[in-house]
Amino acid sequence: MIELEVSRLNKKFGGNHVLKDVSFEIKGAEMIGLIGPNGAGKTTLTNVLDGAVKPNSGTVYLNGKRIDQLPPFEIAKTGLGRTFQVTRSFRRMTVLENLYVPALALGKSHTGNEVKEQALEVLEFLTMEHLRNEYARALSGGQQKLLELGRLLMLDPDIIILDEPFAGVHPKLMEVIYDYIRRANAQGKAMIIISHQMDSIFALCERLLVLNYGDLIADGTPEQVKKDPVVIEAYLGTTEDRSGTGHGDEAEQS
Amino acid sequence: MPHAMGIALLAFFFAFPFVYSAGNYDYIMHICIVGFFYAILASSWSMLAGYAGQFSFGHMAFMGLGAYTAALFCHYFFISPEPTGICTEFALGSNYLIIKNPIGVTSTTLTQDCLAQAMEKWDGAVTVSPMPVWLGVILGTLVGGIFGLLIGLLVLPLRAAYLALFTLGFSEILRATISAEIQITRGQAGIELPGLFENGITIAGHYFGKTDKIPPYFVMFFLLLGCLAILYWLSRSRFGLFVRALREDQDAAAALGVNTTRYKILVFVITSMMAASAGAVQAHYVTIITPNNLMILQMSLVVAMAVIAGVENFVAAAIGAILIEFTLEMLRTSFNIGGVEIDMTLWRLVFFGVVLMLTLRFARNGLLVPVINYFSRGHVAAETVVRRKQSESSEGASTAPGVQGGSS
16 A cells, blocks of 8 residues: 655755645545645645655655655655656657656666557547657647656656646646546555645545645645635635635635 | 668768779878768767767867877887886786886987886897787777766766866866876877787788778778667667656656666766777877867867757767768868968868858758658658547547647
């Protein structure tokens, strides 16, 4: 069973204390939303979990293995994959080559058809099969987002962190991403979704983590979080605070 | 089509020394050999800068390391059946490895090195053997690889302009060190080396003399083919895929499981070894190496060759280097315009610079890569359109979310 144990993580950038004693656990294929205002530390937490940033203190164990001091490539192989807030496809490589990178990094053979067939299956699911030989730079922004998701399927990690997967996405494309998230979760993967789109978060997630200026201020079901006065004050807002951007829609109803 | 062109080029260069008869044979053969030398440098630099995105200005320094290692090895190390008693020497089976003492550029008629003194004492009774040329070339290649490893480790955190400046600094420091260490390297005077085939060579019953161009032509040609074969294999393997991912986005590649540190260092080591081997063979061919060979102008020449032809394709870089070397040599002929003598030995570099500028401005992929891409990727756009129509007709036009906007 998937097991992620994050214990008392601290990260400072100069005088900016971005993560303050952040602790939580994931057990099994949970669907988790990570929310919080801008500057709350969501992306930094992701960067610490994937090894791109080393914490000042604290530990992270993935499936019993300590990973907080490992380089990103080893953490990826251990079973944690992530997307980036700004899409980072390999632009001067073809769509198929983009998908081959994680598969070959896992040690799969580049000769033979196994990896190619797997990549074509992923592309079919993402409705991008016809683009297989195009350079990634020829894709639209939405397609590049899908390609990034496809690369994660090829990496096949236990835990997937999606950083703003719905930002700037057309409703039709959103359906594909929803489908992707549910399917990956159904395959036994734990998902951490970072998003400001609360409708999507509430629709998908069974558990929410709320960060506010480095503090983990809430950890519970969407219903619990919606009613939490600290979260309402810090992030979701009240009826009076609503600016009509979608934040707090659900909070208002509760 | 590209394969047919490749085979035709191979056949051409194999046959060229035997069929060329239009005059200036040695000069034309010399240009070919130098062209192959630059082709090794440009193609290996294309793997480093074009594939892996490591824009290094230190490639000529690695060439110089190979050349100077081979030169110093031949200059200072000898095998003798008798000990000299005055040189640094080690028993090597029944022989002795003699290491000559450095005497700088002092005239040998005034100051003799220890081996010369011993030889004078022996008065022809003992025959001292020089080191085999091939061993010096191998050592030069290894030293290039070791320095490639060190530089690769040092530049790990550096990207883009910082990497370029660092490697430029390394190159200049090496050149300055070689120039300054007159006692050992003979400074600006340079070190002379034995020819590739100092005593001639007999191949298939035909004797080729020391100055014959055919043996060095094929040595450099086979070295080029060897390097291209390795580059081809690397580019088609996971190495090629990973270094290109590294070029595109190092952090994203690492997040997908690619050991970016390993591949960044590996690409430095491999390409440095290629440059060093080319330098060692070239130094033996021209029988001298001087610090000026490491000048930034020489590095710029390699960069320009790769960029004009197309830096993201090592075959294009190799072909481009040979073509440009020929063009530069052909442009040496000065001419008169209205009684004004145009000295093309100087103006040819201006011409070259203009071509480089125009390429960078109007053909960022170089002049040869678009031609290669036309043959290798020309069909992709049409295939994409056909596949999209197929998927639309099989699934219905309304059930293809997110596929809008795919251009080719």
